[in-house]
């Protein structure tokens with residue numbers, strides 16, 4: 637499959653090869669070793685893996701002199717299971733990048749949507765988040781208020797929060813300004829009080845946004 641991907645992309649090597657889901661760590665992780673040895677794959681990342689699975693993947697690669705370079709998990713103010721489950725600490729202690737996905741909860745934390753202006757009702761994200769938009773108002777209100785202090789938007793505060801937690805946010809952009817705003821957000825350094833305040837408001841929503849494709853990180 638890697639060879640076919642390289643051929644389709646017209647490339648000699650893959651910078652980072654992601655194992656998207658932890659179907660069977662012992663079965664699939666060893667398949668990366670010959671690709672790393674040949675130089676066709678430079679780095680390996682694992683996604684949606686919990687701490688036990690990350691440790692095991694790192695052990696398998698480690699026996700061959702390689703390592704897990706990056707973890708890509710759902711991580712937002714509303715979904716901090718990778719922190720609670722020890723994944724963030726493990727990554728920090730082992731020099732592994734943590735790439736955070738769905739930091740803005742598909743737009744629900746962008747400040748653009750509320751009960752008067754909901755997400756498209758017929759979309760999957762509308763069905764998931766529209767029923768809880770009223771519960772998100774205190775949180776997005778505070779994100780917007782903190783944003784005013786930094787000359788930033790609600791979305792940028794969500795991104796700055798993920799950076800403050802030591803993660804690399806991967807933001808889904810549907811407009812050019814989303815890309816510009818994401819880059820600008822990297823300059824915002826939130827205080828510990830702001831981080832704490834946002835997390836308390838997030839916890840108070842009582843919302844669990846785990847995706848149907850994810851298993852628990854703990």
Ligand SMILES: NC(=O)c1ccc[n+]([C@@H]2O[C@H](COP(=O)([O-])OP(=O)(O)OC[C@H]3O[C@@H](n4cnc5c(N)ncnc54)[C@H](OP(=O)(O)O)[C@@H]3O)[C@@H](O)[C@H]2O)c1
Nearest residue numbers: 683737738739740741742743746791806807808810814817
């Ligand atoms: N490994 C996995 O299993 C997995 C799963 C899911 C996602 N991902 C990765 O994570 C990436 C991001 O996920 P995602 O797009 O689903 O969620 P997201 O980044 O939480 O949300 C993206 C949405 O937020 C809004 N947005 C983004 N920047 C904004 C800004 N500056 N101002 C206002 N609104 C803004 C946009 O909504 P509007 O379009 O409504 O404006 C956009 O569609 C994906 O592209 C993918 O690479 C990985």
